[in-house]
Amino acid sequence: MPDFFSHIGRVFLRELKLIASDHSLTLTLLLAPLIYAFFYGSIYQYKVEEQVLLGVVDEDNTDLSRTFVEQVGNLQITKLVRAANMEDAQKSMYYGDTQGFLFLPKGMEKNLLGLKQADVVLVVNGARFLPSSELAMGITNIGMAVGAGVRLKYNQMQGNNNEIAMRETMPVNFDYRPVYNTRSSYGGFLLPGLLALILQQTLLIGLAESVALDRQRKHLGQVIGMAGNSLSTALWGKSLFYFILFCGYAAFFMTVNYRTLDIPFRGHPLDVSIAFVLFILTLIPMGFTLGTLFKGQLLTAQLMVFSTYPFFLLSGLAWPYDSLPRGMQLLSSLLPTTPFLKIYIAIVQSGAGLGDNMVSVVHLLLLWVFYVSLALWRLSFLRRKEAGLS
Amino acid sequence: MILAVYKIFIREWKRILTLPVHYVVLLVVPVIICTIYALIYNNKFAQDLPVAVWDESHSPLSRQFTFMLEETESIHFTRQVNSYAEIESLMKKGEILAAIHFPPGMDNDIKSRHPTTVTLYANAASLVTSKLIYKDAAQVIITAGSGVILQKFVKKGMPSGQAMSLVLPVNLHSWVLYNPRYDYQAYLVPGLIAVALQMMIIMVAILTLNYERNTGTMEELREQAGGSASVVIMGKSLAHLSVAWVNYLLVTCIMFPIFANGLLATNWPLFVMYTLLAIACIGVGMLVSSIFNDVMLACDIGLFYTSPAFVFSGFTFPRWGMPWFDQYYAQLMPFTPFLDSLFKVYFMKLPLLYCYKEMGHLLIFIVLTFPVAIIVFQRRLNKLAVQHA
Numbered sequence: 001m002p003d004f005f006s007h008i009g010r011v012f013l014r015e016l017k018l019i020a021s022d023h024s025l026t027l028t029l030l031l032a033p034l035i036y037a038f039f040y041g042s043i044y045q046y047k048v049e050e051q052v053l054l055g056v057v058d059e060d061n062t063d064l065s066r067t068f069v070e071q072v073g074n075l076q077i078t079k080l081v082r083a084a085n086m087e088d089a090q091k092s093m094y095y096g097d098t099q100g101f102l103f104l105p106k107g108m109e110k111n112l113l114g115l116k117q118a119d120v121v122l123v124v125n126g127a128r129f130l131p132s133s134e135l136a137m138g139i140t141n142i143g144m145a146v147g148a149g150v151r152l153k154y155n156q157m158q159g160n161n162n163e164i165a166m167r168e169t170m171p172v173n174f175d176y177r178p179v180y181n182t183r184s185s186y187g188g189f190l191l192p193g194l195l196a197l198i199l200q201q202t203l204l205i206g207l208a209e210s211v212a213l214d215r216q217r218k219h220l221g222q223v224i225g226m227a228g229n230s231l232s233t234a235l236w237g238k239s240l241f242y243f244i245l246f247c248g249y250a251a252f253f254m255t256v257n258y259r260t261l262d263i264p265f266r267g268h269p270l271d272v273s274i275a276f277v278l279f280i281l282t283l284i285p286m287g288f289t290l291g292t293l294f295k296g297q298l299l300t301a302q303l304m305v306f307s308t309y310p311f312f313l314l315s316g317l318a319w320p321y322d323s324l325p326r327g328m329q330l331l332s333s334l335l336p337t338t339p340f341l342k343i344y345i346a347i348v349q350s351g352a353g354l355g356d357n358m359v360s361v362v363h364l365l366l367l368w369v370f371y372v373s374l375a376l377w378r379l380s381f382l383r384r385k386e387a388g389l390s
Numbered sequence: 391m392i393l394a395v396y397k398i399f400i401r402e403w404k405r406i407l408t409l410p411v412h413y414v415v416l417l418v419v420p421v422i423i424c425t426i427y428a429l430i431y432n433n434k435f436a437q438d439l440p441v442a443v444w445d446e447s448h449s450p451l452s453r454q455f456t457f458m459l460e461e462t463e464s465i466h467f468t469r470q471v472n473s474y475a476e477i478e479s480l481m482k483k484g485e486i487l488a489a490i491h492f493p494p495g496m497d498n499d500i501k502s503r504h505p506t507t508v509t510l511y512a513n514a515a516s517l518v519t520s521k522l523i524y525k526d527a528a529q530v531i532i533t534a535g536s537g538v539i540l541q542k543f544v545k546k547g548m549p550s551g552q553a554m555s556l557v558l559p560v561n562l563h564s565w566v567l568y569n570p571r572y573d574y575q576a577y578l579v580p581g582l583i584a585v586a587l588q589m590m591i592i593m594v595a596i597l598t599l600n601y602e603r604n605t606g607t608m609e610e611l612r613e614q615a616g617g618s619a620s621v622v623i624m625g626k627s628l629a630h631l632s633v634a635w636v637n638y639l640l641v642t643c644i645m646f647p648i649f650a651n652g653l654l655a656t657n658w659p660l661f662v663m664y665t666l667l668a669i670a671c672i673g674v675g676m677l678v679s680s681i682f683n684d685v686m687l688a689c690d691i692g693l694f695y696t697s698p699a700f701v702f703s704g705f706t707f708p709r710w711g712m713p714w715f716d717q718y719y720a721q722l723m724p725f726t727p728f729l730d731s732l733f734k735v736y737f738m739k740l741p742l743l744y745c746y747k748e749m750g751h752l753l754i755f756i757v758l759t760f761p762v763a764i765i766v767f768q769r770r771l772n773k774l775a776v777q778h779a
Binding site: 116127177318 | 414
């Protein structure tokens with residue numbers, strides 16, 4: 001047993017020296033996680049988008065049309081830009097200066113007062129998802145509110161008292177209650193996952209680069225020798241620093257970044273700590289395995305950078321797992337991100353416990369076993385290869 | 391000079407086809423990445439999302455509403471629950487994404503002129519699905535509510551036309567242009583592919599000059615170019631631009647016809663903007679490559695510079711929603727103006743006339759990066775010549 005610890009210690013110290021002497025590893029492991037966490041996080045610090053520019057063509061130009069426009073302008077999502085006519089409004093959208101326009105044709109007030117429908121046209125640029133859907137949602141609600149106001153007036157004119165008139169106005173109401181992200185903000189949705197992704201990618205890139213560097217220098221045999229010829233001691237000795245460092249980052253993100261970015265944390269710290277430990281333990285053999293697939297550090301860095309978006313998109317956070325095609329579901333299931341994000345988001349956002357997502361915990365543990373086996377197999381294969389070459 | 395540029399061009403193509411740090415990134419990765427992106431969103435819409443129903447009304451009307459909701463694209467009732475606590479528990483387990491509540495006595499309330507409220511609880515921690523469910527549920531409940539009002543007015547003897555004008559006094563015609571069904575594949579995949587292509591171009595261009603030292607071919611390069619940095623940079627840039635065009639053809643002539651039922655090769659404005667993006671990215675890469683001898687450092691700079699391009703460009707979260715310093719930083723990446731033009735020339739099918747700002751922005755990158763790269767690299771070549779002399 002003392003031998004085991006001394007071997008682990010030797011490999012651990014060797015890894016420390018390697019990281020300190022290689023500026024790429026130093027940058028990726030010691031600087032990038034912190035810079036990225038603040039840098040990316042700052043994008044979403046306001047969480048919701050506001051003041052989307054919307055053109056307005058008010059051909060009616062009456063008290064009622066002006067009130068309607070004022071209501072639209074009061075929405076948090078909109079910032080109105082007056083346009084002289086439809087052509088101007090359209091051009092403005094084409095140049096990207098506005099994200100759509102609202103057209104109130106002549107006769108709006110006259111129609112409404114004469115108990116006729118008044119047409120209002122809203123054109124939004126659907127090429128931009130988020131602003132267009134938010135605009136459409138907000139203005140539809142105003143249209144509904146104005147409609148309710150007209151009915152209320154009508155009911156009052158029919159001799160109903162205020163209470164009855166009010167009841168008759170909206171017999172069926174629709175109440176939308178977004179839970180766990182009550183403002184339905186993009187930042188509130190994305191930030192927790194983004195921080196986990198930064199942690200994952202810097203760990204994978206750094207560790208894979210380090211393993212590829214050892215392979216490039218043909219030092220893997222030396223590492224295994226320092227580990228007393230034990231593959232698992234070599235694996236965990238080399239990975240110990242990463243484990244300690246990234247557990248530290250996880251704690252830092254969950255406290256400092258969560259506080260500075262005002263991300264609510266509803267779960268229990270112990271649950272999220274266990275989830276992170278399991279996640280990092282699974283990522284380590286995965287990163288190790290990926291590193292053994294490349295012959296050089298440069299190619300590893302170049303290729304690993306392309307894994308970030310696919311890993312994120314496959315994780316089930318941005319796009320539901322069940323909506324992925326079968327083949328992609330299989331690929332998604334092989335990524336530790338998939339079960340981890342399910343557990344982690346449930347804990348931090350909805351206050352769930354580990355027990356609520358036991359299937360995902362087991363999934364993560366199975367992936368740990370899978371990647372440890374894969375890493376040990378690759379290590380053994382490369383040792384034989386290096387020995388053969390020497 | 392043209393002959394010398396041509397020689398460097400051919401030489402660079404040979405390097406691209408033989409060096410793994412070039413061909414893997416430029417020729418293998420695009421195929422894999424484009425296929426993965428296209429496949430992830432191959433279903434285009436998130437359908438049949440798990441939703442619970444909490445029906446305390448147990449009435450024909452609540453059953454009718456449930457049936458109408460089930461008919462929508464996004465909602466699929468998988469559970470019946472009896473309390474809010476049950477909804478919360480199922481959301482925490484990820485078994486449902488939303489729940490609809492019909493209050494007790496809903497039918498009677500409507501008949502006895504008491505307003506009733508149908509509630510949708512949606513797990514907004516999963517924003518995409520909650521918005522889809524909200525959109526469908528709101529449409530059904532509001533339409534059904536309008537039906538109730540219409541019936542009441544008609545029963546009172548009002549002509550249906552007049553009744554309709556009271557149900558919907560403001561008839562809002564919403565036109566969602568360019569992607570009316572909010573098709574995720576049509577929206578996200580072109581942007582994701584474009585950002586991957588700009589990353590590939592930059593991540594290889596940053597190695598075009600300094601990697602010559604690693605392969606021990608710097609002197610040979612100097613001789614072939616007659617000691618001229620502009621010949622080297624021009625020849626290499628043309629080679630990398632031609633690779634960028636190969637990838638453009640791969641995306642527009644193979645990937646799009648397969649996954650998006652459309653051939654994009656004839657979209658000339660898109661081709662022009664993509665070419666400007668490619669040249670700007672090559673310029674940035676050449677600049678870094680000429681300044682930094684250390685290829686790993688250059689690669690780290692490339693990694694740090696290119697990887698945030700997608701989120702900073704405003705593709706998923708608009709730039710005007712970001713703090714001012716992030717908005718400025720976004721302007722330092724060629725992908726940002728390209729993305730703005732992508733909306734215009736690809737989604738909106740507008741002519742190049744509408745992209746003059748974006749073209750100007752990309753030209754600034756080109757005008758600034760290439761001359762500086764040439765000056766810096768010329769000094770390096772001169773030093774090399776002195777050493778050899």
